[in-house]
Amino acid sequence: MQSEMKRSPESGFVHVFEAGMDLCWLQAWTAFLLHALFAYQVPLLFLLSVYGCGFMTNYYCYFRKRLRIQVFLVKAILFSATFLGATHFFLFRYNSNALPNQLSRMFNAYDPLVAWGLMLVVLVMTSITWRRSTIHVLKPLSPENVYLRLDLGIAAFFSLSILKLMLSAKFNVTILYPDLKYLFFPFFLFGLLTIGLMLSTGNDNRQYASGFGRMGFVLSFGAVMLWEGWGWSFCFIPK
Amino acid sequence: MDALPRGIFFTSVILAFVALSLFLALLYRQFELTLFSLTLVVLAVGLKLWSRFSTRHLTYRLTLDKQKVFPGEEIDFRVVIENNKFLPVLAETWLLIPQSLLPGNGEDRIKEKCGLLWQQTVSFHRALCPARRGVYKSGAPRLITGDFFGFFPRPTADAHQAEILVFPRLIPLRPFSVLNRIMFGKKAETSPIQDPIRILGTRDYRSFSPARDIHWKATAHHHKLQEKIFEVTEQEKLLIFLEADGFVNHGDETAFERAIEVIASLSFKMDANHYAMGFLTNCSMHNQSPQTLKPARNPGHLPALFEILAKIELHWTDPMENFLKKSPYSFAGSSCLFFSYEPVKRTSPIRRTDVSLMNVICRPGGFPATMEPGAAVRSCLLEEIPDAV
Numbered sequence: 001m002q003s004e005m006k007r008s009p010e011s012g013f014v015h016v017f018e019a020g021m022d023l024c025w026l027q028a029w030t031a032f033l034l035h036a037l038f039a040y041q042v043p044l045l046f047l048l049s050v051y052g053c054g055f056m057t058n059y060y061c062y063f064r065k066r067l068r069i070q071v072f073l074v075k076a077i078l079f080s081a082t083f084l085g086a087t088h089f090f091l092f093r094y095n096s097n098a099l100p101n102q103l104s105r106m107f108n109a110y111d112p113l114v115a116w117g118l119m120l121v122v123l124v125m126t127s128i129t130w131r132r133s134t135i136h137v138l139k140p141l142s143p144e145n146v147y148l149r150l151d152l153g154i155a156a157f158f159s160l161s162i163l164k165l166m167l168s169a170k171f172n173v174t175i176l177y178p179d180l181k182y183l184f185f186p187f188f189l190f191g192l193l194t195i196g197l198m199l200s201t202g203n204d205n206r207q208y209a210s211g212f213g214r215m216g217f218v219l220s221f222g223a224v225m226l227w228e229g230w231g232w233s234f235c236f237i238p239k
Numbered sequence: 240m241d242a243l244p245r246g247i248f249f250t251s252v253i254l255a256f257v258a259l260s261l262f263l264a265l266l267y268r269q270f271e272l273t274l275f276s277l278t279l280v281v282l283a284v285g286l287k288l289w290s291r292f293s294t295r296h297l298t299y300r301l302t303l304d305k306q307k308v309f310p311g312e313e314i315d316f317r318v319v320i321e322n323n324k325f326l327p328v329l330a331e332t333w334l335l336i337p338q339s340l341l342p343g344n345g346e347d348r349i350k351e352k353c354g355l356l357w358q359q360t361v362s363f364h365r366a367l368c369p370a371r372r373g374v375y376k377s378g379a380p381r382l383i384t385g386d387f388f389g390f391f392p393r394p395t396a397d398a399h400q401a402e403i404l405v406f407p408r409l410i411p412l413r414p415f416s417v418l419n420r421i422m423f424g425k426k427a428e429t430s431p432i433q434d435p436i437r438i439l440g441t442r443d444y445r446s447f448s449p450a451r452d453i454h455w456k457a458t459a460h461h462h463k464l465q466e467k468i469f470e471v472t473e474q475e476k477l478l479i480f481l482e483a484d485g486f487v488n489h490g491d492e493t494a495f496e497r498a499i500e501v502i503a504s505l506s507f508k509m510d511a512n513h514y515a516m517g518f519l520t521n522c523s524m525h526n527q528s529p530q531t532l533k534p535a536r537n538p539g540h541l542p543a544l545f546e547i548l549a550k551i552e553l554h555w556t557d558p559m560e561n562f563l564k565k566s567p568y569s570f571a572g573s574s575c576l577f578f579s580y581e582p583v584k585r586t587s588p589i590r591r592t593d594v595s596l597m598n599v600i601c602r603p604g605g606f607p608a609t610m611e612p613g614a615a616v617r618s619c620l621l622e623e624i625p626d627a628v
Contacts, residue, residue, distance in 0.1 A: 143352065143389060147246050154248045154279070161272040162260065169267050180271040188278065195388045199329060199354030205362040209323070212358040220356055 011201075013224075014141055017194040019055070020231060021149060022132045023047055024187035025156035030125040031178035032160060038118045041177065044235060046090035047129050053082040054133030062137055083126045091122065143198055150191045157184045186234040193227045249283050249390050283390075290391035293328040293384045297321070297355075301377060301401040307546070310370050310408045313342070316401070317364040318380050322355040327387040330355050332363060334380035340403065342368035349380065354387050369405045372499060372549055374525045377401040406545040407496075407503035411626040415505065417477055417574045417597060437470035474515045476534045476573040479506065480589065481520040483555035485580020485602070494621070495553050498578050498601045501624050503548050505576070510541045517573070518544055519566065521559045525550040531566070534573065563588045582607065583616055590616060599624070 026047050034040035057078045061071045139145050161180065167173040200220070208216040247253055257276050264272035297320070304315040320330045331352040341347055351363045369375060379398035385391050441457040444464035457465035479502055486495040506516050517534030524530055528550045532543060559579075570589070575596045577583050583590065583598045590596060600606065601621040 147389075151247045154246075157275060158248075158257075158260075161264075161269070161275050165260075165264060165267060165269045165272050168269060181274050184275055184278065188282070192388055196327075196354060199352065199387070199389065200327075200356055205364070206353065206355075207360055208356075209321075209358040209360065216357055216359065 011141060013228075014194055014197050015136070017190045017197065017228070017231075018136060018141070018146065018149065019051060019133075020190035020235070021153055021187055021194060022129075022136065023051055024183045024190065024235070025153040026051075026125070026129050026132065028160055028178055028180055028183045029156060030129075032164075032175065033121050033125065034118075035177045036175050037121060038114065040091065040095050040118070043090055043094050046086050046094075047125075049086045049090060050082055050126050050129045051133045053078060053086075054130040055136060057082075058134045058137040079126075079130055082130070083123065086126070087122055141198065143195055146191070146195050146198060150195075153187050153191065157187065182234050182237050186231040189227050189231040189234070193224065193231065197224065245392065246390050248279060249286070254280065254283055286386040286388065286390045289326070289386035290384075290393050292326060293386060294393060294395055296324040297328060297330070297384055297395075298323065299330075299332070299380070299382050299395075299397065299399075301380070301399050303377075303401050303403065306402065307404045307406065307542075307549075308369065309406050310372065311368065314367040314369075314403065315364055316367045316377060317362045318349060319360060319362040320355065320382070321360045323358065325357040327354060327356045329353075329383075329385045329387055329389045329392065330361060331383040331385075331389075331392065332380045333383070335378050336365060336367065337375060337378060339371060339373075340367045340369050340375050340377070342366060352389070354389075367403070369403060372405050372407045372496065374550055375403045375405065377403065404546060404549050407499045407548050409504045409507055410500050412501070412504050412508060412624055413626050415508070415624055417509070417576060417595075433469035433471055435469055439468045439470050441465040442468055474513065474536060476517065477509050477514045478517040478519065478534060478570055478573045478575045480559070480575065480577045480579075481518075481522060481551070482559045482577070482579040482583075483520065483522040483553070484559065487553060487555050489580060489602070491580065491602070492553055494580065494601045494603060497625075498599075498621055499548050499551060501599075501621060502578060503545060505624070506541065506544050510536070516540065516544060518547060519562065520547075520551060521555050521557050521562045522551045523554040523556045525552060530556070530562075533567075560586075560588055577616075578621070582618060 023044070027042065027044055030047060031042040034042050057075055061074060066074070157180065164175060164180075167175065207213075248257070257279050260272060261276035261280065263269075264276060299318065299320045302317045302319060305312070308314060316336075318332050318334065320332065322328055322330070329352070332349060334349040336347050336349070338347060349363050349365055353361055355361055367377075377400055379400045382395045382397065383392045384395060385393050438454075441454045442465065444453060444458075444466040448466050452466045454465045454467045481498065481502060483495075486492075486498075502518075506518075509516055513536065515534045515536040516532075518532040520530050522530065524547070528547065530547070532540075532547055573595075575589065576599055577589060577596055578599045578601055580600070580602050582600055583596070596616050598616045598618040599621050600618055603622070605620060606618070
């Protein structure tokens with residue numbers, strides 16, 4: 001039986017940090033694939049918008065009783081809109097010199113195969129990000145689930161680093177973008193912060209020893225703010 | 240002793256693989272993989288060390304708001320964990336609560352996990368509600384501590400247990416009187432201590448009597464000094480015996496429990512009637528506690544008697560005859576209630592002339608057909624004592 005986290009102000013923070021964790025490794029892989037294959041640069045806002053829309057859509061569908069077909073339709077429409085919007089506003093505008101940079105050209109069957117490849121990769125990464133946001137809503141907030149997500153993220157970073165090593169060692173190809181250290185440090189920070197926050201909240205029978213109450217509160221609050229600040233700063237440092 | 244780490248990347252096999260990749264990354268000058276592998280290794284070592292230090296200044300205790308209760312009373316049971324240091328730790332506790340201590344729909348386990356920050360205390364509690372007489376153990380909680388994030392849990396070796404004593408249930412009784420050994424009134428000379436508020440009468444004043452004993456109204460009436468005659472202070476003694484043999488041989492636990500409930504209720508009633516109560520049994524006791532209680536009347540006596548009744552088990556240690564022979568005090572002058580499954584034997588040492596004995600037969604279904612007619616011992620059935628309401 002997993003101990004689920006109750007709804008509280010802290011649980012909002014936990015959701016944010018957990019999303020941060022997922023976004024770090026998703027960003028690393030998306031940026032790597034799009035850069036290595038199509039020389040695209042991927043801003044964090046692209047995945048952030050997909051993840052955010054996915055989260056809100058799933059949250060809305062989960063808590064409102066609707067027919068399955070209605071849920072499917074709502075999700076399909078919103079996914080398509082998010083995919084098109086995020087691609088247009090955050091991917092193509094950011095890469096104005098790369099190909100194809102307009103929505104009208106995206107589904108053009110006469111374009112070279114590369115354009116279809118780009119579309120496929122973007123679609124796959126958008127789908128994975130959407131799926132992660134769905135799992136975020138549906139899976140309960142419990143330490144066991146966070147350990148699993150942490151493992152998944154570490155595996156993603158590790159495999160990407162190994163892939164980069166293999167490319168470098170075997171084919172003498174060095175891909176510098178994305179700079180992984182700016183993504184795996186915040187990943188670890190968010191991961192540990194999520195677990196720490198989850199374990200240190202939600203029990204009403206907890207109290208500080210007499211004389212340590214105020215200091216304990218200030219220290220805890222300061223530590224959380226510091227870690228969070230570090231995490232987001234790393235994420236948004238221009239790579 | 241360490242438990243398995245949580246998170247697959249902190250298991251030793253994967254860490255070995257990470258160390259290998261660190262070596263390869265250094266060999267091929269891959270900065271990112273070097274940094275990533277190094278971060279994982281440093282994190283694993285740091286958290287392991289953290290886990291090792293987590294047990295220091297970490298205390299846990301079990302508390303009960305009441306340790307001695309009657310059946311059906313609720314007990315607040317708590318597991319309190321204190322982290323008396325500045326290093327935050329994880330505290331996880333597992334405790335399986337015996338089913339006999341739980342209320343009808345209660346959760347049968349405490350399985351909680353939380354992080355304890357600097358100088359923090361956390362408590363987990365459950366309401367217990369024992370339904371039957373006896374001595375219960377709460378069960379020893381399994382406490383697991385470790386680094387604050389719970390990657391390297393460490394079970395602790397401590398295993399405390401809390402003991403709960405459940406007295407027998409008190410049941411309403413029908414009016415019940417024990418046999419009085421004083422058949423023809425009390426003799427004033429039998430006791431040197433007199434009760435100054437119970438005046439039996441007056442007599443001529445004797446020179447050695449204290450002046451405060453002079454009855455002035457009687458003196459004025461008789462024109463001669465008169466002194467008061469007081470009733471002697473004497474306490475009725477009631478000895479209760481419980482013979483286990485019959486209950487054990489027939490395996491009749493229901494009758495045994497019923498007998499104990501009746502004994503407890505009778506003791507309570509007789510204590511209120513100022514009887515000095517004593518108890519003796521040949522049943523085996525929890526933790527080999529004493530099987531006898533001397534007749535006395537003091538504030539702690541009734542709880543002590545209830546405690547003995549709570550600790551009784553359905554086994555016997557020695558035949559009752561041997562017990563009676565070895566008894567450290569005499570029963571002379573006492574009223575006795577002998578609870579047995581079958582009628583008391585003719586050869587029993589309890590059937591002495593100076594003991595007024597009443598045999599309470601606890602077997603279900605009335606008096607046995609083979610019971611000798613005109614037996615010298617007065618008998619009654621256990622079923623007749625409790626009130627039906």
